[in-house]
Amino acid sequence: MGQCCCDGLKTEAEEIIKVTGVGKEKTIPILQEIQSRKGYIPEDLLNKVAEITGIPESKFYGVATFYSQFRFTPLGKYLIKVCNGTACFVSGADILFDTLSELLGVEDGETTEDGLFTLETVACLGCCSLAPVVMIDGRVYGKQSVDSIRKLIAKIREEEKTAAGEGV
Amino acid sequence: MSDTIVKVGLGSCGIAAGALDVFNHLEKDVKGSFHLHQTSCIGLCFAEPIVEVHRGDERTVYGNVDIKFAEKIMEGISTGQLPAENRVLEEENASKYLKRQVKFALKNCGIIDPESIEEYLERDGYKALEKAVSTMTPDKIIEVMKDSGLKGRGGAGFLTGQKWDFLRKAKGEKKYLVCNADEGDPGAFMDRAILEGDPHTVIEGMTIAAYTTGASEGYVYCRAEYPLAVKRLKKAIADAEEKKFLGSNILGKDFSFHLHVKEGAGAFVCGEETALIASIEGGRGMPHLRPPFPAESGINNYPTNINNVETYANVSNIIYNGAESFNIYRSKNSYGTKVFALAGKIKNVGLVEIPMGLTIREVVEEIGGGSSTGRKLKAVQMGGPAGGCIPESLFDTPITYEDINATGAIMGSGGLIVMDETSCMVDVARYFLQFTQLESCGKCTFCRIGTKRMLEILTRITEGEGTLSDIDLLESLSDHVGRTSLCGLGQLAPNPVKTTLKYFRDEYLAHVKDKKCPAGVCRSLIEIKIDAEKCTGCTACVRVCPVNAISGERKQPHVIDQEKCTRCGMCIEKCRFDAIDRF
Numbered sequence: 001m002g003q004c005c006c007d008g009l010k011t012e013a014e015e016i017i018k019v020t021g022v023g024k025e026k027t028i029p030i031l032q033e034i035q036s037r038k039g040y041i042p043e044d045l046l047n048k049v050a051e052i053t054g055i056p057e058s059k060f061y062g063v064a065t066f067y068s069q070f071r072f073t074p075l076g077k078y079l080i081k082v083c084n085g086t087a088c089f090v091s092g093a094d095i096l097f098d099t100l101s102e103l104l105g106v107e108d109g110e111t112t113e114d115g116l117f118t119l120e121t122v123a124c125l126g127c128c129s130l131a132p133v134v135m136i137d138g139r140v141y142g143k144q145s146v147d148s149i150r151k152l153i154a155k156i157r158e159e160e161k162t163a164a165g166e167g168v
Numbered sequence: 169m170s171d172t173i174v175k176v177g178l179g180s181c182g183i184a185a186g187a188l189d190v191f192n193h194l195e196k197d198v199k200g201s202f203h204l205h206q207t208s209c210i211g212l213c214f215a216e217p218i219v220e221v222h223r224g225d226e227r228t229v230y231g232n233v234d235i236k237f238a239e240k241i242m243e244g245i246s247t248g249q250l251p252a253e254n255r256v257l258e259e260e261n262a263s264k265y266l267k268r269q270v271k272f273a274l275k276n277c278g279i280i281d282p283e284s285i286e287e288y289l290e291r292d293g294y295k296a297l298e299k300a301v302s303t304m305t306p307d308k309i310i311e312v313m314k315d316s317g318l319k320g321r322g323g324a325g326f327l328t329g330q331k332w333d334f335l336r337k338a339k340g341e342k343k344y345l346v347c348n349a350d351e352g353d354p355g356a357f358m359d360r361a362i363l364e365g366d367p368h369t370v371i372e373g374m375t376i377a378a379y380t381t382g383a384s385e386g387y388v389y390c391r392a393e394y395p396l397a398v399k400r401l402k403k404a405i406a407d408a409e410e411k412k413f414l415g416s417n418i419l420g421k422d423f424s425f426h427l428h429v430k431e432g433a434g435a436f437v438c439g440e441e442t443a444l445i446a447s448i449e450g451g452r453g454m455p456h457l458r459p460p461f462p463a464e465s466g467i468n469n470y471p472t473n474i475n476n477v478e479t480y481a482n483v484s485n486i487i488y489n490g491a492e493s494f495n496i497y498r499s500k501n502s503y504g505t506k507v508f509a510l511a512g513k514i515k516n517v518g519l520v521e522i523p524m525g526l527t528i529r530e531v532v533e534e535i536g537g538g539s540s541t542g543r544k545l546k547a548v549q550m551g552g553p554a555g556g557c558i559p560e561s562l563f564d565t566p567i568t569y570e571d572i573n574a575t576g577a578i579m580g581s582g583g584l585i586v587m588d589e590t591s592c593m594v595d596v597a598r599y600f601l602q603f604t605q606l607e608s609c610g611k612c613t614f615c616r617i618g619t620k621r622m623l624e625i626l627t628r629i630t631e632g633e634g635t636l637s638d639i640d641l642l643e644s645l646s647d648h649v650g651r652t653s654l655c656g657l658g659q660l661a662p663n664p665v666k667t668t669l670k671y672f673r674d675e676y677l678a679h680v681k682d683k684k685c686p687a688g689v690c691r692s693l694i695e696i697k698i699d700a701e702k703c704t705g706c707t708a709c710v711r712v713c714p715v716n717a718i719s720g721e722r723k724q725p726h727v728i729d730q731e732k733c734t735r736c737g738m739c740i741e742k743c744r745f746d747a748i749d750r751f
Contacts, residue, residue, distance in 0.1 A: 025450035028433050032392075066452040066609075067433035069392055086355030086549060086585045087511035089599050095736040099714035123436070123603070125393060126357035127184045128511035129213030129518060140184030146714050146738045 012037075013048040022053050027063045031070055039075045076111040076118035078156060080136050085124030087131040096132055097121060099146045103153055116160060117153075172202035172245055173222040177278060179209030179364050180396050181357075187217035190238045194219075202245055208365030210278025212265075213518035215256045221245065231256035264534045265516055270497060270523045272505040273321075273481040277365035277519075282400050285407040288368040294413045296488035297372050297379075301421050304487075306336055306380045313380075313483075315491035317503025322348055322439070322476030323554065323580045324656070325569050328483075331473055334463035335381040338471035345378055345386035345425075346467070346474040348444060352391065352436040353552030354603065356583035358507040359477035361519050363390070363397035366481070367404035371427065373480030375414055376487055378425035381473060386427045389444055392434060401429055436553075436607035440655045441474045443609070454609045455655035476581065478507055499525025502568035506579070512549075512586035515540045522567065529563035532586055543588040547671070551580025553600045553607075554660035556667030557593060576667040578660065592689035593672040594679055598626040600664035604657060615658030618649040622665060631692040634680045643669065688750040691735035695751045698739075700725035702747035709739035709748060 016037070020029040030049060034041055041064055050057040064070040082088075082097045097108075100119055104112050111118040127133050130142025134149060141152065176182075176191040191206060198204050202221075212218055215231025219241060228250055230241060237254060244250040257266065271277075280287040288294070300309055313329030320326045335343060347370060351359040363370060374386055390398050405427055408414040416424040430448055437443045438453040445466050447453035466472020482504065486494050494504040502524040508531065511517050515537030522531060528548055532538065539545050547557045556577035558565065565571050572579050587596070605619040622645050628634045646662035646669075653659045669676060678684045685693040698709070698718075703725040710718045710726065717733040720726030728739075740748045 023450075025448065027450040028431075028447065032431065032433065062452055063450070066454075067435050069434040084354070086552070086583065086599070087517075089354070090512050090585065090587055090591050090596075092736070095714070095734075095738065098734055098736065102715055122393070123352065123434075124354035124356070126351075126360050127181050128355055128357060128509060129181055129216065130184055131511065133184070140180075142184055146712055146736070150714075 009044060009048045010052075013045060013052050016049060017053060024055060024059075026053075027055060027060060028067070031060065031064050035070060040071045040073055043072070071109075073111070074115075077116050077160075078137055079118050079120065080134060081120050081122040081125070083125045083127070083131070083133040083135065084121045085126070085128060085131070087128035088124075088133055091131040093121075093132045095146060096134060096144055096149055099149055100134075100153070103150060116157075171224065173205060174202050174241070174245070175205045175207045175220040175222070177208060177210055177216065177218040177220075178206045179278075179361060180394070181209060181213045181361075182216045182218060183396070185216035186234065190217050190219065190233055190235060193235050193238055194242065197242055201242075206281050206283070207278055208282045209361040209519055211274065211361075211519035211521075212256060212516070214516050218256070221250060228255060229257045230254045265520075265537070268526065268530060268535050269521055270505050271521050272485055272494065273362065273369075273478050273507055274365070274519070274521045275485060276369060277361060280366065282365050282367055283403055285368060285404070285411060288366070292488060293368055293484075294372055294408075294411075296484035296486075297375055297413060298419060300376045300487050301379055301419055301423060306382075309376065309380045309487065310336065312487060312491045316482075316486045316494040317491075317498070317501075318479065318482055318486065318494060319503075319569065320475060321478035321482070321506065321581065323551065323578065325579060328475060328479055331463070331475070332377060332381050334461070335383065335471055335473040338463050340471040342385065342470045343381060343383040344467045344470055344472040345374055345381065345383040346441075346444065346448070346472060347374055347386070347388040347480055348439060348441070348474050348476045349388050349390040349394075349397070350432045350439045350444065351394075351477070351581065352439050352607075353554075353581055353583045355509065355511050355549075355585045356552060356581055357509045358519060358582040360391075360394050360397050361509075362477050362481050362507075363388075363394070363401055367397075367401045368408065369484055370401075370477055370480045371404055371408050371414060373483030374427065375408075375418065375425050376483050377473070377475070377480070379418075379423055383473065384424055384426065386425060387430045387448055387467075388427065389430045389432060389438070389448060392431045398429060398431060405429070435609075436603075437609045437655070437657050440657060443655070444474065445472060452609075454611050455657075457654060478582070497523035497525070499523075499566055499568045500570045502570065506567065506582060508582045508584045510536050510584050510586070513539055513541050513543070513545070513588040513590075514586040524568050525566045527564050527566050528558060531567065531584070532563065536586065539586075539588055541588050541590070543590065545586060545588050546591060547587050547593065549577075549585040549587065549596065549664075550583070551578035551660075551663070552583045553604045554578060554656060554663055555580045555583075556663045557587075557596060557671065558667070559671040562671075576663065576670055578663070590687055590689065592630070592685050592687035593668040593675050594626065594685075595630055595687075595689050597665045597668045598623065598630055601626055601661070604661040608657065608661075612653045612655075612658055614649045614652040615654075615661065618645050618652075619658070619661055621645060622649070622662070626665070629676065629679045630685070630690040632679065632683045632690070634676075636680055639669070639676055639680065688737075694735055695730060696728055696733055696735055696737065696740065696748060697751055698726050698728055699747045699749070702745050704745055704747075706744070708742045708744065712738045712742040714738065 443453040443455040462472040601623045705723040
């Protein structure tokens with residue numbers, strides 16, 4: 001017989017706990033493991049993990065909502081983080097953010113309708129010598145300007161279009 | 169030719185600037201003509217990517233190396249004629265940069281391969297640990313640490329030897345050590361650079377602390393945004409365990425210390441020690457009232473000691489070379505060296521380590537090379553969101569705990585951001601308040617609501633809606649938030665406001681009374697206009713405007729739609745005819 005989705009969920013929850021171990025001090029590592037697999041914290045999976053570990057759901061939600069790392073909605077294909085550290089701030093990070101926000105039609109933390117981009121600000125990426133800095137999918141782009149960031153987004157969109165064209 | 173060594177700086181900053189591409193390119197072409205090594209941040213962030221060529225005693229440092237220039241270097245190695253351009257440490261400016269510095273905590277950063285325990289051992293690595301466990305009693309170590317005068321480098325500035333003594337004397341079946349690597353101050357990257365560049369020195373410092381205090385287990389609580397630091401630290405821990413510098417029966421003695429890495433999840437308040445402990449225990453990172461201090465009741469109610477990365481990075485050097493090697497650098501009651509992350513409108517952005525007592529001006533102008541924009545410098549911000557802005561008129565203040573505190577700022581963990589005339593100090597205060605307001609855990613009423621009200625007032629002022637009574641209200645709220653908050657976050661949150669009110673009150677008044685922003689930053693208070701006489705209609709501004717606020721026929725004067733304009737100023741920078749300006 002084929003597995004129903006609940007079995008899949010249970011298997012995945014068990015795999016997660018196997019990696020992190022069980023215990024009340026493991027709430028953050030468990031949430032981090034879920035997010036690294038899924039890109040966000042899916043409610044059903046979290047509830048299953050809570051059920052298996054015996055740690056109350058409320059405890060998980062309390063912790064997950066406290067830390068800025070955790071999100072409850074899926075990410076876009078590209079995660080754009082605009083650094084808002086002090087060095088970037090004095091070098092015009094807000095202008096970069098406004099440009100991206102206008103270009104993508106989303107606010108901080110939102111994902112574009114086509115699911116391609118999620119836009120976020122981040123406290124500091126620690127690459128202050130390259131300010132202002134934008135990170136796209138883990139890669140840092142330093143010394144950005146309105147011009148360069150627009151070109152970067154246009155390039156990604158172009159690549160996506162080409163890839164989609166080839167797919168048809 | 170094989171005595172030639174080529175080193176590429178692969179810290180996060182360098183990698184972001186393209187150093188990994190350069191490294192990979194060089195790796196393809198090594199062919200036995202030189203040895204290729206990776207190292208980490210040497211501190212010259214302004215010139216990343218950095219490639220060093222060592223031939224015998226001769227050392228040549230190249231900055232801003234791209235793949236094309238890397239090929240030129242390789243060519244130079246094979247012909248014996250190294251390129252003369254792009255050398256960063258040979259100009260006059262650069263010699264001052266090095267002369268004023270003392271590398272104590274950063275002794276290995278940018279020199280060794282951080283992923284090689286052998287290279288650490290070659291530079292007297294783990295010899296301090298050997299000396300400690302085989303020739304020194306814990307009391308003797310505490311005495312040396314106290315003599316050295318080392319104070320906690322995370323910001324609080326508490327005497328490290330004293331702190332260790334508390335844990336040593338605390339009673340408990342088990343004791344913990346924590347290394348606070350939750351470097352959250354925006355604009356600070358000292359701890360990241362140390363962990364990425366020399367992880368073993370932190371491990372060695374912690375192991376010596378464990379031996380001294382009787383701790384058997386430890387955590388490095390590292391910010392999640394630092395993946396490279398976490399990776400290198402984990403490798404270093406595994407290597408140290410294999411060589412018996414860490415783990416069970418360290419160096420064959422009856423002494424064990426197990427070290428784990430704990431990744432934070434993004435909460436600035438977790439830099440506060442009781443919040444950090446709550447986070448390690450798996451809960452929401454909220455501070456609690458002290459006492460009990462962590463030395464009595466910390467992780468799982470066991471005695472715990474917490475020091476910051478830079479503090480631990482100083483330990484091995486102090487133990488191996490004696491307290492005098494550190495306290496020889498002294499000014500007033502501040503001893504040793506301090507690492508700073510220089511950033512902002514300064515030429516030599518990077519990581520520097522200075523002896524106590526150097527003045528702000530010496531750091532900014534001699535080491536930092538002065539203004540990067542050619543504009544006049546206005547202030548430095550020290551201590552991040554808990555710190556304050558020190559005006560140019562006080563740049564002759566010596567950098568000591570006592571003198572910096574007297575200005576209203578704090579030494580902090582080491583972020584030092586330089587601002588020029590284009591920074592609006594009211595806006596800077598608003599920026600920091602926005603940060604602390606967002607990061608307040610919400611436990612204390614004045615921190616939760618008071619910072620929110622302060623932020624609203626500052627926003628109002630920057631939007632030209634402020635009144636004179638708002639300034640009084642800001643001052644009174646600053647006082648209340650500071651006095652009624654439980655932890656450092658709330659207690660120090662008003663500092664950016666207090667210092668800007670103290671030193672830049674005229675800017676507040678200009679915003680409130682004249683509805684003007686003297687620095688031309690606050691967008692509601694300025695208009696950007698095109699001078700029709702000067703405009704040639706080249707359309708350069710149209711193309712750069714992020715919000716499509718500029719219109720006009722080609723070769724005809726353009727106009728800016730003030731409704732749409734966000735006053736970003738991109739058009740001003742782009743205009744080649746000086747036709748656009750702020751009013």
